[in-house]
Amino acid sequence: MMRFCPACGGRLPQGEGIRFCVHCGQKLAGLIPEGDEFLAAAAEPVVGVVLPSVADDTTLADAAPRRLPVQPGRAVRPRRIAVVDKPAGPVITENRRAAPAAGPGTTAEQYSVVLKTIADKERLIGRLSQVLNRGTTATRMAVELVPGVIVYKNSAADIRPVLDILNGEGLYYTVIRGDFDMKLSLHERIPDFARLDGALQQLLAQVPAGLWLGETVQLVCDEVLWENGSHVLVVTDQALYMINQPELDQPPAWRIIPYTQLANVALHAEDEELECLFKEYGREECLHIQDQADLIQVYRYLSQVLAR
Numbered sequence: 001m002m003r004f005c006p007a008c009g010g011r012l013p014q015g016e017g018i019r020f021c022v023h024c025g026q027k028l029a030g031l032i033p034e035g036d037e038f039l040a041a042a043a044e045p046v047v048g049v050v051l052p053s054v055a056d057d058t059t060l061a062d063a064a065p066r067r068l069p070v071q072p073g074r075a076v077r078p079r080r081i082a083v084v085d086k087p088a089g090p091v092i093t094e095n096r097r098a099a100p101a102a103g104p105g106t107t108a109e110q111y112s113v114v115l116k117t118i119a120d121k122e123r124l125i126g127r128l129s130q131v132l133n134r135g136t137t138a139t140r141m142a143v144e145l146v147p148g149v150i151v152y153k154n155s156a157a158d159i160r161p162v163l164d165i166l167n168g169e170g171l172y173y174t175v176i177r178g179d180f181d182m183k184l185s186l187h188e189r190i191p192d193f194a195r196l197d198g199a200l201q202q203l204l205a206q207v208p209a210g211l212w213l214g215e216t217v218q219l220v221c222d223e224v225l226w227e228n229g230s231h232v233l234v235v236t237d238q239a240l241y242m243i244n245q246p247e248l249d250q251p252p253a254w255r256i257i258p259y260t261q262l263a264n265v266a267l268h269a270e271d272e273e274l275e276c277l278f279k280e281y282g283r284e285e286c287l288h289i290q291d292q293a294d295l296i297q298v299y300r301y302l303s304q305v306l307a308r
Helices: 033-041 119-127 135-143 156-169 198-207 293-306
Strands: 111-115 148-153 173-177 217-226 230-235 239-244 254-257 262-268 273-278 284-291
Touching: 119 135, 119 217, 135 148, 148 156, 156 173, 156 198, 198 230, 198 284, 217 293, 230 293, 262 293, 273 293, 284 293
Parallel strands: none
Antiparallel strands: 111 148, 111 173, 217 230, 217 284, 230 239, 239 254, 262 273, 273 284
């Protein structure tokens, strides 16, 4: 994300959806160097961040910073998260590098797009049908299968119009470079899956496999209180997933909190809560994680990710 306008030098607001300079009105997308146009639009991948371990003698008090100051007369109350209401930006799951030019003995870089959320389904189908090399029926079938792959192994130039549409719709998605395996088992996708409680394994087995494509699961926390209900928290390298099952005869429901929407996190040791502060002013939410070791691990991991 650019901090200063290349045209006038003015300082730019830091947040999602800033497409024009607030000082001179220049369109920022047009100022990206030509060679980096595609990768500059992609979010910086989270690489080299290792999930921290918690020593037996580590206490919440040792890991927790001071509580964030609260203005006099202002009570901090939980707010319902309107998840993924802004463009999350594409996520490249491998190290970013310039795509080689097509020529003798070389192959152009290929990308796949995995869509995770939908807002206005009919509008999305209509817009995608105009840029994809397929009919409306085929586009509808792909969208109906979300979360899943909607574009498979196309060039950067081919998927760029698709990403523009997804960004405009404010949807969450990932972009995968090159080959990937869509049929990995939960034992391969989720660390220590065999050690999870049987009921938790059954719940995760009902979640569509496409939800994890393009992301690496770091940690699973059971019995996380959020929005007055008990959820399973799945921490990936790109987002937080809050999963619950409203009724036993209903499929699981989930909410996604991309890291691109978070500004900071704070650990409140005395309340065993993790406070998520969003880039949107005045927006915060608290997660109550009952297991202290999980609480510290999630806090430390998010702190490392957001510090990058």
